[in-house]
Amino acid sequence: MTPGAQHPDDTAAQPLRSDAERNRGRIIAAARKVFARDGLNASMASVAREAVVGIATIFRHFPAKEDLVAAVFADRMDAYADAVAVALDDPDPWHGFVGYIEAACAMQAADYGFADVLTTTFPTAKALETRRNEAYEGMVRLIGRAKESGRLREDFDPSDLVLLHMANAGVVNATGEAAPDAWRRVVALFVQSFEAPARGPLPASPEHEALYKAMLRAAPTSPAAPAPDRTS
Amino acid sequence: MTPGAQHPDDTAAQPLRSDAERNRGRIIAAARKVFARDGLNASMASVAREAVVGIATIFRHFPAKEDLVAAVFADRMDAYADAVAVALDDPDPWHGFVGYIEAACAMQAADYGFADVLTTTFPTAKALETRRNEAYEGMVRLIGRAKESGRLREDFDPSDLVLLHMANAGVVNATGEAAPDAWRRVVALFVQSFEAPARGPLPASPEHEALYKAMLRAAPTSPAAPAPDRTS
DNA sequence: TAGCAATCGGAATGCCCTATCCATTTCCCG
DNA sequence: CGGGAAATGGATAGGGCATTCCGATTGCTA
Numbered sequence: 001m002t003p004g005a006q007h008p009d010d011t012a013a014q015p016l017r018s019d020a021e022r023n024r025g026r027i028i029a030a031a032r033k034v035f036a037r038d039g040l041n042a043s044m045a046s047v048a049r050e051a052v053v054g055i056a057t058i059f060r061h062f063p064a065k066e067d068l069v070a071a072v073f074a075d076r077m078d079a080y081a082d083a084v085a086v087a088l089d090d091p092d093p094w095h096g097f098v099g100y101i102e103a104a105c106a107m108q109a110a111d112y113g114f115a116d117v118l119t120t121t122f123p124t125a126k127a128l129e130t131r132r133n134e135a136y137e138g139m140v141r142l143i144g145r146a147k148e149s150g151r152l153r154e155d156f157d158p159s160d161l162v163l164l165h166m167a168n169a170g171v172v173n174a175t176g177e178a179a180p181d182a183w184r185r186v187v188a189l190f191v192q193s194f195e196a197p198a199r200g201p202l203p204a205s206p207e208h209e210a211l212y213k214a215m216l217r218a219a220p221t222s223p224a225a226p227a228p229d230r231t232s
Numbered sequence: 233m234t235p236g237a238q239h240p241d242d243t244a245a246q247p248l249r250s251d252a253e254r255n256r257g258r259i260i261a262a263a264r265k266v267f268a269r270d271g272l273n274a275s276m277a278s279v280a281r282e283a284v285v286g287i288a289t290i291f292r293h294f295p296a297k298e299d300l301v302a303a304v305f306a307d308r309m310d311a312y313a314d315a316v317a318v319a320l321d322d323p324d325p326w327h328g329f330v331g332y333i334e335a336a337c338a339m340q341a342a343d344y345g346f347a348d349v350l351t352t353t354f355p356t357a358k359a360l361e362t363r364r365n366e367a368y369e370g371m372v373r374l375i376g377r378a379k380e381s382g383r384l385r386e387d388f389d390p391s392d393l394v395l396l397h398m399a400n401a402g403v404v405n406a407t408g409e410a411a412p413d414a415w416r417r418v419v420a421l422f423v424q425s426f427e428a429p430a431r432g433p434l435p436a437s438p439e440h441e442a443l444y445k446a447m448l449r450a451a452p453t454s455p456a457a458p459a460p461d462r463t464s
Numbered sequence: 465t466a467g468c469a470a471t472c473g474g475a476a477t478g479c480c481c482t483a484t485c486c487a488t489t490t491c492c493c494g
Numbered sequence: 495c496g497g498g499a500a501a502t503g504g505a506t507a508g509g510g511c512a513t514t515c516c517g518a519t520t521g522c523t524a
Contacts, residue, residue, distance in 0.1 A: 014500095016500090016501095017490085017491060017492080017499095017500055017501065018491070018492090019490065019491065019500090019501065019502085020491095020500075020501060020502090023501085023502085043480075043481060043482085044481080044482065044483085045480090045481080045482090048503090053502085053503080054502060054503030054504065055482090055483085055503075055504080056483090056484075056485085056486095056501095056502070056503055056504080057501080057502060057503065059482085059483060059484075060501075060502080063483090064482085064483080065482070065483090119402075119406050160417070160421075163403055163414055163417065163418050166402045166403045166405075166406040166407065167399035167400070167402050167403050167418055168399070168402070169402045169406065170351075170398045170399050170400070170401045170402015170403065170405065170406075171395055171398045171399050171402065173398075173402065174351050174398040174401065174402075174446055174447070175398065175438065175442075175443070175446040176446060178438075178442045178443070178445040178446035178448075179438035179439070179442040179443055179445075179446050181435065181436075181438065182395055182437075182438040182442075182443070182446075184435040185392070185395065185434050185435045185436070185437060185438075186395050186399055188432075188434045188435055189392075189422060189425040189426070189434065190421060190422075190425065192425045192430070192431040192432060193421040193422065193424045193425035194421070195431055198424070199424040199427055200420075200424060202417050202420045202421065203413065203416040203417045203420055204413075204417070205414075205417060206407065206410075206411035206413065206414040206417075207411070210407075210410045210411040210414075211407070211410070211411055211414070213410040213411075214406055214407040214408055214410035214411050214414075215406070216410075248470095248471095249469095249470060249471065249520085249521060249522075250521065250522090251470090251471070251472085251520070251521065252470075252471060252472090252521095255471085255472085275510075275511060275512080276511080276512060276513085277510090277511080277512090280473090285472085285473080286472060286473030286474060287473075287474075287512090287513085288471095288472070288473060288474075288513090288514075288515085288516095289471080289472060289473070291512085291513060291514075292471075292472085295513095296512085296513080297512065297513090
């Protein structure tokens with residue numbers, strides 16, 4: 001989203017011809033719209049239709065669907081990371097923490113594609129993963145502050161935010177347009193359960209490693225994935 | 233699951249030939265296994281392979297995939313409904329309520345196919361829907377008792393259980409084998425947020441009608457569904 | 465045990481998807 | 495302007511899926 005505009009592989013590749021540059025923009029805009037509406041499962045054909053462009057044109061600009069996804073969600077990932085920064089700036093740690101959760105979950109609800117991106121890992125899309133990790137580090141600090149302030153339960157684990165996203169994805173995904181605000185209630189319940197003092201002990205958090213592996217599962221169209229994938 | 237054994241259309245249709253009867257059993261057993269492992273997205277071909285049976289044989293016994301699903305999950309749905317009954321028998325309403333939640337969510341975690349079934353509606357499969365509604369009525373009573381006992385927050389709504397299932401489906405679905413117990417922590421958090429006294433108000437519950445519509449969305453292979461479906 | 469209807473299984477159909485090919489069109493520099 | 499490189503888009507390959515067709519097989523009865 002920075003004005004200068006750079007393609008992932010900005011590295012001195014020749015400048016695009018004017019029409020190519022224009023089409024690239026069209027495609028990203030179209031994909032942004034289509035993915036937001038239909039999730040990452042939206043077909044390349046539907047993106048092409050929306051962009052009023054041939055399918056081949058998309059694949060020339062983005063060798064694989066995953067590359068398009070990475071390009072489309074780069075800025076949304078930035079916004080996601082920014083939300084953490086904003087939360088860290090909040091003088092009230094708990095308020096910042098809660099605000100962050102609501103903002104992040106709202107992003108999931110507002111963009112089905114992004115919801116998919118957040119609970120999936122694209123080993124190939126480095127920029128996306130870098131951002132995610134940045135955001136994660138910020139979250140860890142956010143959590144630390146909130147705990148220190150005494151408002152966040154002591155046994156809260158950073159991985160709980162990942163679980164929260166997975167749960168929220170489930171709700172957003174299942175309710176869709178039919179009940180577009182249902183997620184708010186779920187998130188509110190979660191937040192209340194996060195608040196100190198804890199009402200009881202919790203089962204152990206999953207291993208970080210395990211959660212990471214979980215996010216690899218179900219990556220869209222990974223050629224190397226015999227993926228038993230489930231749950232349309 | 234009654235011993236007598238009846239096919240959905242038990243109505244005096246001629247008895248099956250011995251081999252047909254045997255194959256029918258094989259198919260259901262195979263489907264049970266495959267759906268549990270891979271979710272409802274498992275292909276009919278994979279079920280046929282597991283059953284060591286031709287694909288056509290499956291379709292002769294079950295005209296459409298949905299019929300197979302209904303046959304396979306009939307007993308699981310019974311167990312689901314039974315869990316409510318058991319919970320209602322618990323002398324401690326809150327204990328029963330929590331026990332029910334844990335049992336139901338455990339069922340989701342133990343059978344990916346069932347997790348899909350629970351958050352999806354098959355207008356065609358009447359038996360399944362009847363059971364679901366039975367269970368729902370029981371849940372409403374369970375909730376009433378728990379509220380009366382003072383342990384369940386007053387603003388808890390039956391639809392919250394549906395949302396809980398959707399959220400749990402999201403977790404179970406995303407974590408899969410990688411973190412098979414992650415859902416326990418999530419459910420524990422939910423339960424703590426359900427406990428009275430409430431720590432704060434909640435956004436309104438979605439309309440029941442809306443939730444029902446939501447469950448119609450994404451039904452697998454519904455011919456009448458232009459389903460934009462998302463999130464494999 | 466012969467014969468026929470019931471049943472089978474795998475090939476075939478039709479649809480959707482990602483990704484590639486290639487003849488045609490468009491841009492841009494001289 | 496003209497010509498070649500860059501870029502395009504529709505057709506096509508190749509794979510997965512649910513469902514159907516049909517020739518071959520099997521259980522059952524007489």
